[in-house]
Amino acid sequence: MSTDHTNEAQFGQAPSDDQLIALLQSLQVQPSVRYYAWEARAPWIRAAPAAALTSMETQDRGNRVAIETLAALSHDAFEGDPVTSLLANLRALREQDWTAVPPGGARSVADMLEHVGWGKWMYHDYAFGPGTLRGNQPPQVPAGGAHARPREALLLWLVEGHRQWLSAVLALQDDTALEQERLTTWGEQLPTGVLIRILINHDVYHAGEINHLRALLQGNDRWPYD
Amino acid sequence: MAHPFDPDSERTGVLSSPETFRQVYERTYLQLYRYAFVVLAGHSADAEDVVADAFTRAWQARDHFMGSVDEVPIWLLRITRNRVIDFLRSRRRRGAEHAVDAAPLIDPARGPAEQALMTDDVARLVRLLQRLPPDDRDVLLLRYVLGWPVQRVASYLNCSPNAASVRVRRALERLRRDWFASGGESHL
Numbered sequence: 152m153s154t155d156h157t158n159e160a161q162f163g164q165a166p167s168d169d170q171l172i173a174l175l176q177s178l179q180v181q182p183s184v185r186y187y188a189w190e191a192r193a194p195w196i197r198a199a200p201a202a203a204l205t206s207m208e209t210q211d212r213g214n215r216v217a218i219e220t221l222a223a224l225s226h227d228a229f230e231g232d233p234v235t236s237l238l239a240n241l242r243a244l245r246e247q248d249w250t251a252v253p254p255g256g257a258r259s260v261a262d263m264l265e266h267v268g269w270g271k272w273m274y275h276d277y278a279f280g281p282g283t284l285r286g287n288q289p290p291q292v293p294a295g296g297a298h299a300r301p302r303e304a305l306l307l308w309l310v311e312g313h314r315q316w317l318s319a320v321l322a323l324q325d326d327t328a329l330e331q332e333r334l335t336t337w338g339e340q341l342p343t344g345v346l347i348r349i350l351i352n353h354d355v356y357h358a359g360e361i362n363h364l365r366a367l368l369q370g371n372d373r374w375p376y377d
Numbered sequence: 378m379a380h381p382f383d384p385d386s387e388r389t390g391v392l393s394s395p396e397t398f399r400q401v402y403e404r405t406y407l408q409l410y411r412y413a414f415v416v417l418a419g420h421s422a423d424a425e426d427v428v429a430d431a432f433t434r435a436w437q438a439r440d441h442f443m444g445s446v447d448e449v450p451i452w453l454l455r456i457t458r459n460r461v462i463d464f465l466r467s468r469r470r471r472g473a474e475h476a477v478d479a480a481p482l483i484d485p486a487r488g489p490a491e492q493a494l495m496t497d498d499v500a501r502l503v504r505l506l507q508r509l510p511p512d513d514r515d516v517l518l519l520r521y522v523l524g525w526p527v528q529r530v531a532s533y534l535n536c537s538p539n540a541a542s543v544r545v546r547r548a549l550e551r552l553r554r555d556w557f558a559s560g561g562e563s564h565l
Contacts, residue, residue, distance in 0.1 A: 165553050175521035193429075195436060318403060
């Protein structure tokens with residue numbers, strides 16, 4: 152919400168057109184994570200990543216097999232896999248687990264998700280966008296020096312960052328685009344396909360971390376068959 | 378494949394493939410959610426259900442859509458609007474009326490005092506929008522909440538861009554009068 156509500160000098164007066172329009176624009180809200188959970192199962196959303204795996208069998212998608220396979224793996228790593236994905240590992244969290252740190256630890260689940268979201272937004276901005284985001288400034292870091300933004304805001308930001316990244320991947324023309332070098336956040340140029348693989352592995356890596364942290368916090372760190 | 382919003386796309390079957398539907402979805406779901414959110418008085422879960430239902434119906438009916446690519450957002454909005462109306466009817470039948478819920482509109486980055494002021498103004502705006510004639514409410518939402526250009530608003534209203542501009546202007550004026558008439562302090 153970008154509306155400036157600091158002008159309080161007009162109490163009791165009819166607002167100007169500009170003020171009303173700004174207030175109307177403040178209604179440009181986002182749905183909750185609950186909606187995005189539904190969206191992930193919608194047939195037209197599932198169709199795009201899933202098409203990659205089908206195409207590997209039928210070989211009918213020509214020169215986009217690698218792109219769509221990487222998109223499918225990105226989707227699985229973030230939310231598609233019901234057990235191992237990053238979002239799947241948030242389901243068993245209790246309210247108090249969100250910002251808790253176990254003995255000897257220093258990073259909470261929220262801290263880790265800030266880091267994952269940071270990666271998605273920054274990688275997208277540098278590889279596919281103008282490269283103007285600054286990693287140490289809001290919105291890349293929470294406002295006011297907080298460790299992490301509130302849960303709902305953090306999840307929305309994270310999910311939107313992933314959607315943006317996945318859309319950019321799916322928008323690639325054909326598999327030759329995976330060879331094209333793009334800018335990284337640290338100034339190096341890397342092939343697009345390498346950047347996509349980095350973020351897939353990044354999601355999986357931190358999903359595992361979160362799972363272990365949750366198990367420590369809940370006192371049930373054991374193999375599922377024990 | 379032609380881009381779904383490319384005016385040169387073919388006039389028929391523009392939504393047939395899942396990929397095209399997905400692209401359309403990506404460009405429109407926020408607009409439709411915001412429309413439902415306001416008309417349903419800020420009840421986000423209800424708005425989410427309505428939009429999910431609207432897109433599911435659009436998906437099932439996609440092969441029957443024979444309009445041009447420019448008409449897709451309008452078609453989707455009409456489906457959503459009908460779902461919202463059905464939802465409100467059903468809610469009235471159950472006797473369940475909801476107060477305005479401004480909570481989802483509050484930016485957590487704001488301080489508590491500022492959040493409280495924002496709640497008052499937003500809740501008041503949403504309340505006043507509920508009381509506007511539906512056509513006035515819709516043109517304001519399309520123009521300023523969904524961010525549609527006047528041309529598209531005109532297509533939705535089936536009138537000229539000039540006439541659409543006039544209707545937006547009149548609706549804004551009516552909202553301003555209602556705001557003033559509703560009394561109390563404005564924190565704008």
